[in-house]
Amino acid sequence: MAPEGGLDxxxxxxxxxxxxxxxxxxxxxIGSHLVELLLEAAPRARVTxxxxxxxxxxxxxxxxxxxxxxxxxxxxxxxSCRRACRGQDVxxxxxxxxxxxxxxxxxxxxxxRDNMLLAMSMIEAARLEKVKRYLxxxxxxxxxxxxxxxxxxxxxxxxxxxxxxxxxGWSKRMAEYLGKAYADEYGMSVAxxxxxxxxxxxxxxxxxxxxVIAALVRRACEGEAPLVVWGDGRATRSFLYVExxxxxxxxxxxxxxxxxxxxxxxxxxxxxxxxxxxxARLAGGGARLRFDPSKPSxxxxxxxxxxxxxxxxxxxxxxxxxxxxxxTIAWYRANS
Numbered sequence: 001m002a003p004e005g006g007l008d009x010x011x012x013x014x015x016x017x018x019x020x021x022x023x024x025x026x027x028x029x030i031g032s033h034l035v036e037l038l039l040e041a042a043p044r045a046r047v048t049x050x051x052x053x054x055x056x057x058x059x060x061x062x063x064x065x066x067x068x069x070x071x072x073x074x075x076x077x078x079x080s081c082r083r084a085c086r087g088q089d090v091x092x093x094x095x096x097x098x099x100x101x102x103x104x105x106x107x108x109x110x111x112x113r114d115n116m117l118l119a120m121s122m123i124e125a126a127r128l129e130k131v132k133r134y135l136x137x138x139x140x141x142x143x144x145x146x147x148x149x150x151x152x153x154x155x156x157x158x159x160x161x162x163x164x165x166x167x168x169g170w171s172k173r174m175a176e177y178l179g180k181a182y183a184d185e186y187g188m189s190v191a192x193x194x195x196x197x198x199x200x201x202x203x204x205x206x207x208x209x210x211x212v213i214a215a216l217v218r219r220a221c222e223g224e225a226p227l228v229v230w231g232d233g234r235a236t237r238s239f240l241y242v243e244x245x246x247x248x249x250x251x252x253x254x255x256x257x258x259x260x261x262x263x264x265x266x267x268x269x270x271x272x273x274x275x276x277x278x279x280a281r282l283a284g285g286g287a288r289l290r291f292d293p294s295k296p297s298x299x300x301x302x303x304x305x306x307x308x309x310x311x312x313x314x315x316x317x318x319x320x321x322x323x324x325x326x327x328t329i330a331w332y333r334a335n336s
Contacts, residue, residue, distance in 0.1 A: 011247075015254055016042030022088040022131075024050050024075055024122055025095030026068075027057025029202045034094065034246035039064050041250075050084040051075060051095055060202050076117035081125035092135045092253055093122045099209035101164050101230070101298045104141075108167025115171035123178055127186055135253040136179040138194040138261060140238075140302060141169040149269070150238075150305035153194065153261050162299040180259035191256035193249050196265030196304045200242030200324060201331035213239065213325070216276055217332050220283035226290040227280055231297025233273030233289070238265050238304040241324035244317040251313050265304030266317040272297065275321075282325050 016038065023038075025031045026049035038045055049061065050071040061068065073080040075095045085091055097114040098104070104111060119136070126134045143151050144159035156176070161169025179190040199213035210218065212230075220227055240248075248264035256262050273289070280287045309315045319327075 011041050011250060012254060013042050017044040018046070019089045020046045020048070020087060021090045021092065022048045022050060022084055024084065024091065024093045026092075027051055027053055027060055027070075028094065029060070029204060030198055030242060030245055030249075031094045032057070032060035032202060033200070033242045034092070034249055035061065035068060036064055037243065037246050038250060039067055048084070048088065076114060076121055078121045078125060081121045082129055085122075085125045085129040085131055088129065088131055090133045090135075090253065091122065091126045091131045092137070092249065093119070094137050094249070095122065096137070098168055099204075100211045100215065101296050103209045104168050105164040105296055110167075112167040112171045115168065116174060119171065119175035119178055123182055123190075127182060127188060132189060133253065134179070134188060134190045135249065136175050136190060136192045137249060138172045138176050138192060139168070140194060140196045140263070140265065140304070141165040142173045142176065142194065143302070145299055149301045149303040150267070151263070151303060152305045153263055153308055156194065156261060164296050164298045176261055183259040189258055191252050192259065192261040193252040193256065193264050194261040195245055195248065196238045196240045196263070196302070198240050198242055198245045200328050202242070203328070205332065205336070212237070212272065213275070213279070213328065216279045217283070217325075217329055218336075220279050220285065220287065221329060221332055221336065223285060225285065225287040227276060227287040229272060229276045229289055229291050230295035231272060231291065232293045233271060233276065233291050235272045235297045235299065236269045236301045236303060237272070237275070238267075238269050238302055239275075239321055239324070240265050240317065241319035241327075244319055248309070248315055251315050252309070255313055257312065262309045262312065263304050263306055264309060264315070265306055267304065267306050268321065269301070269303035270321060278322065278325055279329070282322070282329055
């Protein structure tokens with residue numbers, strides 16, 4: 001559902017209408033929301049979704065399934081990517097392999113390998129097929145552990161990415177580098193979005209790969225008591241509801257500067273302790289919290305400096321954390 005006031009208060013409907021738009025990874029958590037918002041804002045856009053296209057992906061897209069073209073493809077393979085990119089005006093590369101803090105901390109090699117293959121194959125295919133506009137979707141995982149908070153874009157290539165996300169973080173740094181390098185060498189029009197922690201309906205709620213909000217929502221809704229929280233609860237995050245996330249990507253794709261990253265996130269920062277308490281209350285049980293400092297909690301602080309995207313594009317988040325959590329809990333209960 002579109003936020004009150006519509007989506008095109010910033011998005012230029014005319015820019016998207018009639019364009020052939022490929023959304024790589026468009027059947028996933030973020031991608032499916034982006035496809036819905038794009039078609040709501042620009043109903044005449046011709047949208048293709050490429051990727052593994054699983055049964056879950058089809059369910060994610062059920063509201064717009066008759067309005068999109070599906071292409072099943074291995075997006076790590078250049079020839080498959082070229083077939084997907086052929087004839088497209090705009091390519092939005094949301095395809096990625098990622099998990100929660102535990103999954104990321106024990107899969108540095110495979111996460112780096114798979115995400116680099118995705119990044120390299122997709123942008124090369126877009127170049128060869130003469131795509132007019134390309135979006136690199138990076139991540140706040142590029143930032144080092146000791147970055148300034150709130151974190152400006154200038155810190156994205158300083159030091160090493162946070163250790164628990166290092167493989168994934170390096171792959172996203174390199175994807176950004178590729179975008180800038182291809183823009184400089186080949187004249188491609190490449191925008192770069194650097195989004196913060198996403199959550200919302202259709203998130204990954206699997207115990208082994210979920211991020212913090214999805215993990216806590218699942219366990220709170222299933223009645224876990226006490227509700228166990230990884231780490232000591234002091235770590236902070238800047239969370240971004242999925243509809244704001246998707247809208248931010250579309251706005252960066254349309255009007256973002258060439259080769260220069262823009263943070264996509266909320267100005268607010270919340271501790272994991274506060275977050276867990278909110279989820280416990282909203283889930284209705286109000287379970288007591290128990291913290292487990294033996295488990296990894298990731299970067300101590302992560303907060304978004306949204307100054308550049310606000311000044312450049314006029315982007316602001318619209319869904320508060322409390323409202324977003326309530327929507328996520330309601331969706332989980334209806335679909336679990």
